[in-house]
Amino acid sequence: MPRLRPILIALGVLVALIGALWIAQGLGYLSWPASSTMLGDRAWADRGAAVAVIGLLLILVARRLRR
Numbered sequence: 001m002p003r004l005r006p007i008l009i010a011l012g013v014l015v016a017l018i019g020a021l022w023i024a025q026g027l028g029y030l031s032w033p034a035s036s037t038m039l040g041d042r043a044w045a046d047r048g049a050a051v052a053v054i055g056l057l058l059i060l061v062a063r064r065l066r067r
Contacts, residue, residue, distance in 0.1 A: 008062035016055030022048025 024030040026045025 005062050005065045005067065008058050008065070012055045012058030012062060014055070015058060016052050019048045019050070019052025019055055022051060024048075 021030065022044045026042050026048055
């Protein structure tokens with residue numbers, strides 16, 4: 001149990017960053033290679049927002065765990 005907190009924080013940061021990348025791609029701030037299946041799909045911004053919120057919730061839960 002003592003190693004759960006850093007693992008959850010690291011996982012939360014990773015998931016939040018992936019969500020931020022999806023948001024950036026969906027809004028057109030980031031361009032993917034032409035072979036990507038994510039080109040021109042605005043719905044990825046919505047999915048990215050949901051993923052980023054899940055990542056932030058993981059970080060908040062991890063911060064509430066005892067050290």
